[in-house]
Amino acid sequence: MMRLPRFRYRAPRTVEEAAAWLAENPADSMLLGGGTDVLPNMKRRQQTPSTIIGLRGISALAEIHHNDGLTVGAGMTLSNLIAEPRIRESYIGLWQAAAQVATPHLRNMGTIGGNLCLDTRCTYYDQNYEWRKSIDFCMKRDGKICWVATSSPKCLAVSSTDTAPMLQALGATVTLVSTRGQRRLPVAELFANDGMQYLTRQPDEILTSIALPAASGWRSAYWKLRRRGAFDFPVAAAAVAAQFDGTRARNLRVVLGAVSSRPLAAVRAAALGEGEELSDERINAMAIAAAELAKPMDNTDFELVWRKKMVRSLVSDALHEVRGDDMRARRLQLARQEVLSTASASAAR
C-alpha cells in the first residue's frame, strides 16, 4: 500500500495550545480534522508537512451552540452535523450538502471545518508521486506549469467542497483563531480564486467555528452533480438560499460549486430574482445567467462543456425546490438516493 511520509504528530487539548504549536512553524505544519483529505494527499506526497496538529482531541471544536442562529464547531463530523435536528429542520440546503459528501464512512471521520478547507482538486494533481513525475509535475506541487491550461499563469485546480457554496449562500461566517487573536469573516471571504492559494486563512490560523444566521423565513437547497450516488466529489453544484415574502424571494443568493477554484457567487443571476416571483421563465433566465458564469476546466470528471450546461440545470432545479416545487423524483434520478428536501420534510410532517 502507499505509505505516509514521516511526520511529527501533536495532539493539543485546547484551541490555545493548538494555536501556540501551530505558531511555532506555521509554514511546515498542517491541521488535521478527520484526516480524510490530508492523509491521502500525504501518501501521494502532495503535502509533506513535518508536523501534523491533530484537532480531534479538542472537544470544544465538536460542539454546536444554539443562539439566534447556530454556531457549529469546525471539528464536528459531517455525520454528527446531519444528525442535528436544527440542521435538518432549518438549514436543509446544508443538510443536503453535508449528506452528499463522499460516503458514510468518510462522513464519520470528516469534519465540517475540514470540508470547508478541502484542498482544491485536479486530475493532474491528485495523483501519486510517480505519476506526477511522469508529467514532470504541475505548478501546484513540484512543477512549473498548469497542465489544465498550459498558458495559465495560475493554478486552475477546482474547489470541491460541498458545504462551502451552501454556507456562503446561507450567509455564514467563520471564526479564525491564532496566537495573534481571532477574527470573523464571511465564508465568501475565506476563499480566493487561485487553485494554490485558495484560502485566505493565514498559515498560523485555525478555523474554529462556523456561525449560521437565524433561519426564520429562509429556504435553501443544494444540488450536486457527480457520476455516482456516493464517493464522488462534486463536479458542478448549485447552492441557493432565499427568504420568502409570500411568494417573492428576498436576499436571494445563488452560489456555484466545483466550477472554479473557489465557490462562485452568481450575483447577476440572484439579482434577476431579487424581490420577484420565481416564475418558470424567471428561473430559466436566472439559470442561464448563472451558467454563463461557470468556468469548468478539463480537470475533473465529465466533459467541461457538458458540465457548464449542467450548471443551468442544477441552478434551475435548486430554484424550483426553494420555490416549493416537489423535486423528489428528479433528485432521486440525479442523486440515486433519497435526499431530504423541503418537500419531503413537509410530507413527513
Next chain:
Amino acid sequence: MRPTRIIGQPRRRVDGRAKVTGQTRFADDIILPRMLHCRLLRATHPHARILSVNTARAAHVDGVHLVLTGESFPISYGILPVSHDEHALCRDKVRFVGDPVAAVIARDEATADVAVNQIDVAYEPLRTFGEPADSLAHDSPRIHDYGDHGNIHKMVALQFGDVDAALAAADHVFDDVFFFEGNTHLPIEQHAAVALKDPDGKLVVYSSTQTPHYLHRALAKSLAMPAAHIRVIATPNGGGFGGKSDPFNHEIVVAKAALLLDRPVKICLNREEVFYCHRGRHPVTMRFRTGVTNEGKITGLDLQTLLDGGAYGSYGVASTFYTGALQTVTYDIPRYRFRGCRVFTNKPPCGPKRGHGTPQSRFGQEVQLDKIAEHLKRDPAELRLGMIAPAEMLTANYLRVGTIGLAECIRKVVDRSNWTDRFRKLPLGRGVGLACSSYLSGAGLPINWNDLPHSGVQLKLDRSGGVTVFCGATEIGQGSDDVLVGIVAEVLGIDPFDVRAVTGDTDLTPVDLGSYSSRVTLMMGNAAVQAAERAREIVAGAVGAKLQIAADRLVFADGRVFDSQNPDRGVTFQEAVCIAEARVGTIGSTGSYTPPKSAAQFKGGGVGPSPTYSYTAAVVEVDVDPETGWVTVPRVWIAHDIGRALNPTLVRGQVEGSVYMGLGEALMEEQAFRRLPPRLSSALVHKFPSMLEYKSPTSLDMPEIVTDLIEHPDPRGPFGAKEVGQGPLLPIMPAVANAVYDAVGVRVDQIPVTPERILRALQAKTAGKPARSGPASFPEIAWPEPLLVTPPREGGDGRASNEPERKSRRKADAGIEASAAVRS
C-alpha cells in the same frame, strides 16, 4: 434426469464462512518469519530507451537487502507461446508509464519505498504511440521487434464462403461502425505474491493468480529452473475477472529475490500498479456489414475489428480472434468474413477481461440488429427469434454448438419486462432495450498445445469418513471450490461440509489449466464426476460384496450406502469406506477431462471452439433526461441458459455480478489516458489510476435485477451445467444503448454511453444531423488475403483452400493456432 440432493439446491457455499468472518487467507495475509518486502520502480516515460540504471544510492539505504534490475532477467516470458515479449524487469527499453524497471527488497515496505526512489534511471525518450492511428501510420520506431509489421502486432483474415455474393444478394445491407472503449477488471484485492525457498532448496510461490499452472511454466522458463523444483500455490483471489490470468513480472521478481536471499519475499501491489498490470478490455473499433433479407434472415456478415493492444502481447492474439469468433453461434450466419488487427501502443497491455474479446463485437452486433429491426419494422425480439442458430449445428466457421436455450431466454425477458406493452410505447425519456449473447463453456484448445487433459481431479477417501478432493482449479470468488465439493458430495451421497477441497497447488493437486474462459465448472466438474464415480464404484463393490447386494443396487445418499430395494439395509458412509479400505487397501481415484476435437482445420480455427455454449437475453430499462442526457437504469431483466444450475445461489450471484459489471462498462468505466501537448512533453499517462476517479458503479447505482435461469441440461456438462461467469455480462452494454434509443431516439454507437454523448446526439438530432454519437468511419487497413474456408453447409471440410501446406500439423498447433485458444 436422476434426482439429486445437493446439485440444484441453493446452498451456502463451502468457503462462505471463512470469507464472511474474514478468515480467508489471501496472499497479502501471508506473513512468514524473516520475510522481506519488495517494491518496484516503474517507468515514468511511455516509450524510452534505458541508457543506464544506477542502483548505488538505493543499495546503501539502511535496511535494503537487494536491488534488482533487468540484468537479472535475461529470459523472456509471456502467456502465449507466440508472444513471449515480457521481461520481469525491463532491459533495453520501457514501453509504457508503469513498466517495471528495478526492484528493491528491504526489511519493510516503507524502507523499500524510500530506496526505490533513489534509483537513478537515464532514459532516451522515443516517439510515443498513443492511439491505434499512430501505430498504423508509423512503422518506426517499433515498440517490439516482432509482430506482423511495424507496430502492428497481429492481423488475421478469415472468410467462410462468398460473403460478397451473399451481401449482394441481400435485400438490405447494413453498414455500421462502433467503438468500445477499454476498461479494466477492478478486483477489490490488489495482486500480491510471496516467494520463499523451502528447506529443500526448492522455490515456493504463493500468489493471487487465476492460473497457477501458467505461472508455474513462466517461472520455470524465466528462472531457468526445473518445473519440478517449483511449487505455485494460488491463494484465494479477491476477484480476478481475467486480470490475474497472465504470469506477472512482480511474481517472477519476488521468486528471483527469494532464491538469491534465501528469505521469504513479499509484494503487494498498490491500486495504481493494478491499473498498470491491466490486461483488461481492448479498446476496439469495428465495422459490421450485414446482409439481411426482407424476412429478417442474415445472408452474410463482413466484420472488421481494430484492437488497441497496449504495450505487450499478453493474450492479444487470442483476443483478436475472439472479436470475430462468436457471432455465428448466436445467430444463423451462413457466410462470414472476419478481419482483425491488433496494434501496439505505449499504454498498459490489454488482455482478457470477462467476455474476452467478445463483448466489443457483441455490442456492435446487437446494436446493429436493433437498427435492422427498426428499419424492417420488426420487433427486435421477434427478429432475433427468427434468426437463432439451430441447436447442435456446425457454424459457418466450424464451431459445434450444443444445446441452445436462447429462444426461451428471449421469451422469458420479453414476458417478465412486459416488453410488448412498453417497447416504443413509453413516454419520451423512458425506454427499454433488448440484447442477447452467447459464450464459451471453456476453450476447446489449451494455450500450450498438447494432448493432455485440461483438468484433473484426485480423491482420497479414508477410514475417518472424510473425503479430500484435489484439483488445480483456482477459487477466485466464483465458487469453484463449492462446485468441486458439491459434485463430489452429490456422487458420494455425503454432506458438502464433510468434504475438504485442496485446490490450486502445483505440488499437491493435479493440473487444471486455471480459472479463465468459463472453463472450470464444465471441465473440472466433468473430471470430478469421473473421479467421484470411480471412488463410488470401489466402495460400492466392497460394500456389495460384504452385504451380499448387487453393487448397482446400492444408493449413496444422506451419508449412507444402502440397498435401493430395502433402504434399511445399509451402512454409514464411514463404515462403507472402512469396508472398502479393508478389502482393497488405500482408496483413491482420479478423473480427468479433455474437450472434444474441433472440426476447424484451418489456421486460426483454434479460437472459438468449446464443448458447449451458454446463452443469455436481457432487457434493460432506462430513464434519460432529454434536456441533459442524464441516464439512470431502474430495472434489468435477464434470463440465462445455464444448462443446469449446480448451486443456484452461486449462479444468480454470477448473473447479478455480470449485470453490475456490464452496467459499469455500459455507462461509465473507461481506461482513459492523458497525452500531454506533444510540443511540451512526450508524456502519456493513465488518466486516473485510482478507484475514486476510475468510475465504477456503487451499490446506489445498481438497479433492481430480475434473474431467470433457463435449465435444459446439456449432456456435455457435469449434471448438464454450462457456464455463467461471463455470458450474462455481454448483453448488458448493447441493451443499454438500445434502451437509450427507445427512450430519446438517438444512437450512441460507442461504449460507454455517457450523458455527454447522449446530449450531443440529441443536439445533432435537433440540428437535423444524424441522431448519433459514435465513430465516423473505420480506418483503412491493408488487410492480407483471407484464408478461404468453405462453410460446412456448402460442402466444406474445415480446411482452408488457400492455406500454404503447413510443415507439421503439430508445430503449427504449437504456434499461433493453439496458442490463440485462450480467453479470460
